[in-house]
Amino acid sequence: xxxxxxxxxxxxxxxxxxxxxxxxxxSGHDYLFWYRQTMMRGLELLIYFNNNVPIDxxxxxxxxxxxxxxNASFSTLKIQPSEPRxxxxxxxxxxxxxxxxxxxxxxxxGTRLTVL
Amino acid sequence: DxxxxxxxxxxxxxxxxxxxxxxxxTNSMFDYFLWYKKYPAEGPTFLISISSIKDKNEDGRFTxxxxxxxxxxxxxxVPSQPGxxxxxxxxxxxxxxAQKLVFGQGTRLTINx
Numbered sequence: 212x213x214x215x216x217x218x219x220x221x222x223x224x225x226x227x228x229x230x231x232x233x234x235x236x237x238s239g240h241d242y243l244f245w246y247r248q249t250m251m252r253g254l255e256l257l258i259y260f261n262n263n264v265p266i267d268x269x270x271x272x273x274x275x276x277x278x279x280x281x282n283a284s285f286s287t288l289k290i291q292p293s294e295p296r297x298x299x300x301x302x303x304x305x306x307x308x309x310x311x312x313x314x315x316x317x318x319x320x321g322t323r324l325t326v327l
Numbered sequence: 328d329x330x331x332x333x334x335x336x337x338x339x340x341x342x343x344x345x346x347x348x349x350x351x352x353t354n355s356m357f358d359y360f361l362w363y364k365k366y367p368a369e370g371p372t373f374l375i376s377i378s379s380i381k382d383k384n385e386d387g388r389f390t391x392x393x394x395x396x397x398x399x400x401x402x403x404x405v406p407s408q409p410g411x412x413x414x415x416x417x418x419x420x421x422x423x424x425a426q427k428l429v430f431g432q433g434t435r436l437t438i439n440x
Contacts, residue, residue, distance in 0.1 A: 215370070242426050252335075253432035254371070254416055267427060302370055306426065315361065316428065318370030 213237075215319035217303050223325045229291040232322045235284055236305030243287050244304040244316060245278055254302070260286065293326045300324070330354045331419050334432035341439050346404040348434050350417030353398065357419040362391060362402050362426070365414045374415070375402070407438045 216235040224230055238241045244259040258268040264281045271278070275294070280286040290297055300323050304316040328367040332351045340346045348362075358379040363371035377391045377400070384391050388401045404411055417431040 245431075246424075251432070254418075254430035256429070259426065261426075304370070310427065315373035315376070316359075316426075317365075318372065320368065320370050320371060 215303055215305055215317055217301075219322060219324075220276070220320065221323050223327065224293055225251065226294055227292045228326075229289065230293045230297075230324060230326075232288040232290075232301050232303075232324070234286045234288070234303030234319060236265055236286070236303070237307075237317055238284070240307045240317075241283075241303035242316075243280060243286050244306075246302040246304065246318075248302060248321070250302040255324050257288070265285050280295035281307045290324075293324075293325045298326050328353075330357075331417055331429045331431040333415075333417055333434045333437070335434050336432070337435040337437070339437045339439060340407050342409060343406045346402075346407045346411065346436055346438070348399050348404075348415050348417075348436065350402075350431055351398060352400075352419050352429075354419070354421065355398070356421040356427075356431075359420045360393060360400050361392070361420075362389075362415040363417045363418060363430075365416065365433070371416055374421060387403045404436075408440040409438050409440060 245257040247255050255321045258278045260280045266313045278288045300321045302321045304318045306316045361376040362374040364374045365371040375386050375389050375391050377393050393400045414435050416433045416434045418428040420428050
């Protein structure tokens, strides 16, 4: 399996611009997560989906952030308008829940976002 | 409010010695704990986990200890190898939010030859 795929790997944009981050989860996985990594706060969960339905978006920092999962193989995280404080590494992860235990999450390589 | 805290941003250990990474949590509802390892320019990868019904879980050179009364867990790596140099994240989840993981800030481990 190719693993979780994220694009782009790097994004540099100017304040006020719209940014769209993309994620393709591992085939067959039924959970998808978006995280943000910063030095101060480590890895923060922004939102997660189960079977394409958003379950918990309490980590989304502001209305400027939105996420969609139109189908089982694709998700987007959009920031509009972007601000310098949004600069971080954004990770997508997916997992498949078994009935016997809590399975682990598999992370993509991340998108490093820089907002100037 | 950081529910999961890794108070040491960095740790340096000599090759062959034991590395001990620490993690504290505040939410008593957490019942499952994980450690993830992250290399530069890569996503975190799962390393080892422990359920709250246990106080120790071992996998090769890696052992995780859980002290529920102190709300503290630690990861022991012995012997430490240069390839262990990475950032280690502690994570926790509660039964009620089965898939929702709360991560710490991470500890950068450097193994010196």
